[in-house]
Amino acid sequence: MPALLSTLTNSVLNRIRRSPLYYERYNNTCDFTTNRTYTRYARECRAAYEREHGTVDLPESPLWYNTSTLIRGAFPADKARAYSDKIGTLIERKDPCIIPPKEDGLAIGIREPLINLGNDLLDTLRAPDVQRNLLAFFRSHYRIEWIVSYRSLPSKNAAGSWLWHSDTFPPHTCKLFLHLTKTTAETGAMEVMNREDTMAYRRAGYFGQFQSERTADLEGFARTHGLQYRPHHFDAEPGDVTLFDMNFLHRAVAPQAGIRDVVVFLFLPNMVSWEKQLELDGGFAARSKRTPSPLQKDPGVTTIVQTSGGASMMA
Ligand SMILES: O=C(O)CCC(=O)C(=O)O
Ligand SMILES: [Fe+2]
16 A cells, blocks of 8 residues: 555544544454454354353453452462562562563562462462452453563652553453552552543543553643543452453552552453463463563464563553
């Protein structure tokens, strides 16, 4: 396609993706092919699950309509605390699995959490409440696409995920945070906007998709545009879980004091259970090496990408 025509086509497509009919339907501004492919794949996974197990007899998932839900005590609190201590030890001894903070000083990463912390982190997904919530969301099997872990640090800076944003992931995907430390507004709980406010910000022109268009001062934007500013966070204990749809507006918050440790799982719909998928992928260790981003164009392909480290920890 000639350059001018291609520029024009792109600008029309970008405008469509940022129109209310589009983002209210998909809750993102991804391209249409990605949204259609993921929607179709999620439908196929549901149909396959129903053939095996009958219709899922669960209430609608809160994540279909809103940003996040808290599940208490998904993982034993003492084990969660022990993992946080282990992260501290790994940092102290400058273990090779540690990804040092960038200049902004916002977070320290831990490579391959299943290997460097422990495989029993997967027990989180065996907690009945977690299983129920994930099944209510997907209404099909689901798989772990990747797992990352990081420690948020006190810092005056804000960058990347510490600015208000939408991950702009395909539909029918969600994240799970396993909290290893007590998390409050003071110790760096993530802030989220509900559906109504996310859509209101988008209508007023705030998408927080690209780094260049993200702000820390969404309150200022709200004031200018006559919108409500009412971020929400959950107070969580070690072992609690937050499930969330990362396409709604949210931001990480640096602790005022102390630290916040999390293990983050990203889920996609799947044709077989996450455990079966791990087996097919050659064991937990291999699976934990999947790179966090970008998400593949075709979710039906589950080939492992063997990369580790360096990749961005979150979106
Ligand atoms: O660390 C946090 O609280 C939020 C990180 C984030 O933006 C994400 O996981 O999508
Ligand atoms: Fe995010």
